[in-house]
Amino acid sequence: xxxxxxxxxxxxxxxxxxxxxxxxxxxxxxxxxxxxxxxxxxxxxxxxxxxxxxxxxxxxxxxxxxxxxxxxxxxxxxxxxxxxxxxxxxxxxxxxxxxxxxxxxxxxxxxxxxxxx
Numbered sequence: 001x002x003x004x005x006x007x008x009x010x011x012x013x014x015x016x017x018x019x020x021x022x023x024x025x026x027x028x029x030x031x032x033x034x035x036x037x038x039x040x041x042x043x044x045x046x047x048x049x050x051x052x053x054x055x056x057x058x059x060x061x062x063x064x065x066x067x068x069x070x071x072x073x074x075x076x077x078x079x080x081x082x083x084x085x086x087x088x089x090x091x092x093x094x095x096x097x098x099x100x101x102x103x104x105x106x107x108x109x110x111x112x113x114x115x116x117x
Contacts, residue, residue, distance in 0.1 A: 001110065003030060004072035004086075007041040007048050007061070009079065015096040019055050022103050027057060029106055038072070040064050076109050 005011050011023050027037050038060050041048045045061040052059055062068055068085075075084040078093040089109045094101040 001073040002036045002038065002070055002086075003074045003076065003110070004038050004040055004062075004068075006064075006075075006077035006079075007039050007052075008043070009093040009095075010077055010091055011039065011057075011094075012048075012051065013094050013096040013099070014078075017051060018097040019057075020094040020101060020104065022105075024055070024057055026104050026106065027059075030110070033106075035110070038062065040068075074109060076104070 005027075008014050008017075011020055012018065013020070030037050039048065039052065040062045042064050045063055049059075049061045052061065072086045074087045074089055076089045076091055077084065078091055080088045080090050091104055091109070092102040
């Protein structure tokens with residue numbers, strides 16, 4: 001499956017751009033089970049690519065304001081919008097280091113029949 005993660009408020013803290021607790025492990029687990037993980041943002045993709053790389057997460061970052069070269073199967077976002085393609089998984093916003101947010105797990109973003117490809 002192609003899974004698109006929003007960055008601000010989902011992968012990164014909305015205020016301090018810190019990594020959401022457990023997100024790196026989740027991304028690794030998704031990739032190990034055959035899923036392709038991508039990212040998108042309303043900001044500059046180059047800036048967020050560097051932030052992810054500095055945090056040890058490789059991946060392509062796309063703009064929400066332009067066309068995508070593929071259709072995501074699942075979009076994971078703290079503020080989903082009607083135009084988002086595929087199945088949309090709304091998650092609690094992650095604000096900053098020290099703030100709590102519901103952990104993201106494979107079980108709460110990927111339907112069971114697709115967890116193991």
